[in-house]
Amino acid sequence: MEVDSETKFRFVQSVYVYEAPLRLWHWVNALCVVILTVTGYLIANPLHSTTGEASANYLMGYMRFAHFSAGYILAISFIGRIYWAFVGNHHSRQMFILPIFNKHWWEEVFFEMRWYLFLEKEPKKYIGHNPLAQLSMFFFVVLGSIFMIFTGFAMYSEGAGQGSWQDRLFGWVIPLFGQSQDVHTAHHLGMWVMVIFMMVHIYAAIREDIMSRQSLVSTMISGHRMFKDNRD
Amino acid sequence: MSDLDTFYATMRRQGITRRSFLKFCSLTATALGLSPDYIGKIAYAMETKPRTPVLWLHGLECTCCSESFIRSAHPLAKDVVLSMISLDYDDTLMAAAGHQAEASLEATIKKYYGNYILAVEGNPPLNEDGMFCITGGRPFVEKLKHAAAGAKAIIAWGSCASWGCVQAAKPNPTQATPIHKVILDKPVIKVPGCPPIAEVMTGVITYMLTFDRLPELDRQGRPKMFYSQRIHDKCYRRPHFDAGQYVESWDDENARKGYCLYKVGCKGPTTYNACSTVRWNDGVSFPIGSGHGCLGCSEDGFWDKGSFYDRVTDIHQFGIEANADTLGATAAGVAGVGIAVHAALSAIKRAQQTESNQE
Known part of the structure; x- marks a missing residue:
C-alpha cells in the first residue's frame, strides 16, 4: 500500500532528542578524532624526510602539536560530556549506562543484530540510540575514549617530565602496561579500533537514515528525531 | 680492613x-x-x-x-x-x-x-x-x-x-x-x-x-x-626529529648527515636511561652517536618486545610479522570490505522490498 504524501505529512512526528551541548560535543569530538588519527598515524609513520637545515623545519613538531592540542580538546570535551550526562536530558545519559539487567533490552539488542543480518524485515523505532548502537557507543566511545585518553596522557607525561600533573595523574599507566613501548603499542591498537568504529558508525548512521523508519544523520545536526511513519 | x-x-x-x-x-x-x-x-x-x-x-x-x-x-x-x-x-x-x-x-x-x-x-x-x-x-x-x-x-x-x-x-x-x-x-x-x-x-x-x-x-x-628522562628527551639528534628529518634506510645520505634514527627503529623515545647525557667510555659516544638506534636495553623485557628495530611490539598471535599497525590496518581493511558488502546487500534487499511493496 502506498500512503500519499499529504496523509503522511500529518502523521510525521519529531522529538527533540539531542540538546545543543551534546551535538556540539559530538562534532568537536568527531573533528578531534579525525585530527588525532591522521596526525597520530603520521607521528608513528612519518612522511618522507624534509630537506635543509633542521632549524628551518618543524614538521614533526607541528604534527605533534596538532596531536596534543586535539588530544587536550578531546579530553576536556569528554569531561564536559560527562558533566552533561548529569545535567542534560535522559538521552544524554544513555551512552554511559547500559541496562544490562533488563531482559527486554537484550532482546532488542538481538533484534537489532538480526536486522543488520537481514533477518528482520522491518526495523523498530527508537527515540534515542537503538540498544545495539547504545552498546557500541558505550564500548567504543566511552571506554575507547577513556583508554585513549589514559594511554595518550601517560605518553604525554613522559615528555612533560616526572612530577608534572600529567605524570602524577597518568604516569602509573606505563608500569601497568609494562614499559613505554607497550603503551605505544596499545595506543596504536586503540587508534585502529577507533578507526574501525568510525567506519562502522558512519556507515550505520547513513544506512539507518535511509533504511530505518527514523532520521539519524540530521538528528545530530538539528537535535530532532524525525519519524517516517506513525506506526509503532 | x-x-x-x-x-x-x-x-x-x-x-x-x-x-x-x-x-x-x-x-x-x-x-x-x-x-x-x-x-x-x-x-x-x-x-x-x-x-x-x-x-x-x-x-x-x-x-x-x-x-x-x-x-x-x-x-x-x-x-x-x-x-x-x-x-x-x-x-x-x-x-x-x-x-x-x-x-x-x-x-x-x-x-x-x-x-x-x-x-x-x-x-x-x-x-x-x-x-x-x-x-x-x-x-x-x-x-x-x-x-x-x-x-x-x-x-x-x-x-x-x-x-x-x-x-x-x-x-x-x-x-x-x-x-x-x-x-x-x-x-x-x-x-x-x-x-x-x-x-x-x-x-x-x-x-x-x-x-x-x-x-x-x-x-x-x-x-x-x-x-627520569628518555634517551630521546636529551638526544643530540632531537632537532632532526622535530624537523621531520630521518634516516630512511641504513647508509643513505640522511644517515651520513646524522639525521634522526626514528624511522629505522630507534627506541630512544621509549627508553629511560642517561646515555644521551652521560654517554659511554669517558663520554666518547653512545649508540645513536655512532649512527645506530637505541635498542632499549634498560627497559623491562626488552628481549621480548619484538625486533630491536621496531618501535611498536609485534603481536605474534596474528602472525610473526604483525604489529599493531599492520594488524589495525588489516582489520580496518576487512571492516571496509565488510561495510561495502553489507551496503550492497542492503541496497539489493531494499530494492526487492520496494518491488514487493509495489506489487
Whole structure:
C-alpha cells in the first residue's frame, strides 16, 4: 500500500532528542578524532624526510602539536560530556549506562543484530540510540575514549617530565602496561579500533537514515528525531 | 680492613692526594647534579664517615655490569670508588677464592649485619628449586636471600637484576626472576641497562655512601637522577626529529648527515636511561652517536618486545610479522570490505522490498 504524501505529512512526528551541548560535543569530538588519527598515524609513520637545515623545519613538531592540542580538546570535551550526562536530558545519559539487567533490552539488542543480518524485515523505532548502537557507543566511545585518553596522557607525561600533573595523574599507566613501548603499542591498537568504529558508525548512521523508519544523520545536526511513519 | 676507617683515610692510605680527593668530591657533586656547596658536604662526609661495606653477588648474569663498573670513566673515580666502597665480597673481583671467599662473605654478613649494602648482579632462577644457578655449592637464590636478610639496602645492577633480561626472555625455562620479586621486604634500587653506564653505577653508589640514604626513586624503583628522562628527551639528534628529518634506510645520505634514527627503529623515545647525557667510555659516544638506534636495553623485557628495530611490539598471535599497525590496518581493511558488502546487500534487499511493496 502506498500512503500519499499529504496523509503522511500529518502523521510525521519529531522529538527533540539531542540538546545543543551534546551535538556540539559530538562534532568537536568527531573533528578531534579525525585530527588525532591522521596526525597520530603520521607521528608513528612519518612522511618522507624534509630537506635543509633542521632549524628551518618543524614538521614533526607541528604534527605533534596538532596531536596534543586535539588530544587536550578531546579530553576536556569528554569531561564536559560527562558533566552533561548529569545535567542534560535522559538521552544524554544513555551512552554511559547500559541496562544490562533488563531482559527486554537484550532482546532488542538481538533484534537489532538480526536486522543488520537481514533477518528482520522491518526495523523498530527508537527515540534515542537503538540498544545495539547504545552498546557500541558505550564500548567504543566511552571506554575507547577513556583508554585513549589514559594511554595518550601517560605518553604525554613522559615528555612533560616526572612530577608534572600529567605524570602524577597518568604516569602509573606505563608500569601497568609494562614499559613505554607497550603503551605505544596499545595506543596504536586503540587508534585502529577507533578507526574501525568510525567506519562502522558512519556507515550505520547513513544506512539507518535511509533504511530505518527514523532520521539519524540530521538528528545530530538539528537535535530532532524525525519519524517516517506513525506506526509503532 | 678496619671498620673504623673513613673513606678519606682509606684514600690517603692508597696514595691519593688531598687535591685529587677534592677533585673527586667536586666531580661527584657535578655527576649527581648537586650545587657547588655540596662539594664541601661530600668531602666532610668522606672524612668523617666510616666506609660502608658492600657485598657484590653474582647470579645468573654475564658480568657485563662488572665490566662496565670497573671502566668508570674518570680514572680517579674508578680507583676511589673501588677502595671507597670496601668491597668485602665480589667473587669475580676478589683475590680470595673458594672456601676463603665464602668465609669472607659470612664474616661480613655477621660483622655488619643490618649495615651493609648488597649489590646484586644478575638474578636467581627459581625453577627446579634454583638449581640452574649454583654458586658456592648451593642455589644462588638461597645465597641471595641469606645475604639480603642483613642488608640495609639492595642495589639491582643491570637489566638482569632489575627486570630479568635475556635469561628471563620468553619462555624463560629457568624461571629467572628479578630481585624485587624475590626480596620483598627491602628497598631495591634498580639500575637497569645491559650493562648500566659506569658513571651511573658509581654515581648511585657514591650517593648512597655519602648521604647515607637511598637516592630518590621513580615509580619503578630507578634512581630519578639518571632514569627520569628518555634517551630521546636529551638526544643530540632531537632537532632532526622535530624537523621531520630521518634516516630512511641504513647508509643513505640522511644517515651520513646524522639525521634522526626514528624511522629505522630507534627506541630512544621509549627508553629511560642517561646515555644521551652521560654517554659511554669517558663520554666518547653512545649508540645513536655512532649512527645506530637505541635498542632499549634498560627497559623491562626488552628481549621480548619484538625486533630491536621496531618501535611498536609485534603481536605474534596474528602472525610473526604483525604489529599493531599492520594488524589495525588489516582489520580496518576487512571492516571496509565488510561495510561495502553489507551496503550492497542492503541496497539489493531494499530494492526487492520496494518491488514487493509495489506489487
